[in-house]
Amino acid sequence: MLKVRLIPCLDVKDGRVVKGVQFVDLVDAGDPVEAAKAYDAAGADELCFLDITASVEARGILFDVVRRTAEACFMPLTVGGGVRTVDDIRKLLLAGADKVSINTAAVANPEFVREAAEKFGSQCIVVAIDAKKVSASGEPESWEIFTHGGRKATGLDAVAFARQVAELGAGELLVTSMDRDGTKGGYDLALVRAISGAVSVPVIASGGVGNLDHLVAGIRDGHASAVLAASIFHFGTHSISEAKQHMAAAGLRVRLDPTTAPVATAG
Amino acid sequence: MNVAIVDYGSGNLHSAAKAFERAAREAGLNETITVTADPARVAAADRIVLPGVGAFADCRRGLDAVPGMVEALTRSVREGGRPFLGICVGMQLMATRGLEHVTSEGLDWIPGDVKAIAPNDPALKIPHMGWNNLRQHRPHPLLDGISTGDDGLHAYFVHSFALEAKEPADVVATVDYGGAVTALVAKDNMAGTQFHPEKSQALGLKLIANFLRWRP
Structure with a gap:
């Protein structure tokens, strides 16, 4: 039986984790590689790096981290993060990434998704969809794609865009609610559910996780195949294994293989 | 002992090599792992690994584009009896034909076709992506010491096509994804995994160590 996936995400800037990872005694809490190893040992199902490096020169550091x-x-x-061209994708895959996520470049030119999928295979092309709710209360719910960290509206309907990029060859969609991101109020379940129901590819729910029930809801009510979270793990609020136990107790099918994790130290 | 990981332009093999190195180290085996595009080195290797990501036809083209590679593989594996492990599309290439987008010839080592997965539950997503349990159909040295079944370890899959073997005996393990999907095939000195042992943490490292010890 296929299990639902739990994916910790690390924001990386200039080769360093943006906020540091505090859940375990790391030699260097700001080193993404150290954090990745700890999550690997703790039984995370996948890892996600989101590179928010602004300068082109510093991109080389990311390849080394990967x-x-x-x-x-x-x-x-x-x-x-910052993936604009086929060459960007090639470099990340050659550095050792298994999947590359495309955001702004897919919005600007959906054909880029087709080009990338034809070149490297759908299995490694993720399209990251950042959306905000634009319907007023009482109206049927609708969401619009935003870029530039939620500042720039595009006029594109999120569900229609999701359907389009899935048809163009995206192998997976990473759906982030820009309304919820950073709020700890939980995923926008209606958004995740609307997109998951519209496409045949797996959907990862993202944005807004503040507690372990939010992870459960992302799967059960959002119909996502995977749930992504960042701060609840980095700040030691919860460990990967606590999260998985919680999801299992709620009746979700999770992978609980024995891990090599050191005992997590909170705080 | 020399292990050759065949490089024919199908993605990054560096991390795969690292997984084989770590599995060898943890198992106390003294193996030299080489990523190579040189058919002579493949022919000289004691064990051969054929990885592969992307589409079947692209991988087949990539393999054919290295002069002498298919011949070296065929000689070493089919005639020389060297232990062989295909991974993901590398495993699919062992089939007779691939039917992804276009029909292309496989190596025809495991009779069967590579076809689109068609789960009997329309709610199941394609690709089949993530961690799934193995259902073992017969014993095989590659699965020694690995617990399978519903309470067993998980392997990492990401694929939309799968090998449908003609001979049930060639299928060592399947996974359930709206029906049985081939996960591990084996015949004589050849084996192939649809999943990625190099991405499958505990199960993967154990399976790789088993492959490095395998004396078919």
């Missing part, structure tokens, strides 16, 4: 992670972690790794 390479060192892939050498040490024998689990799937998705890398996104």
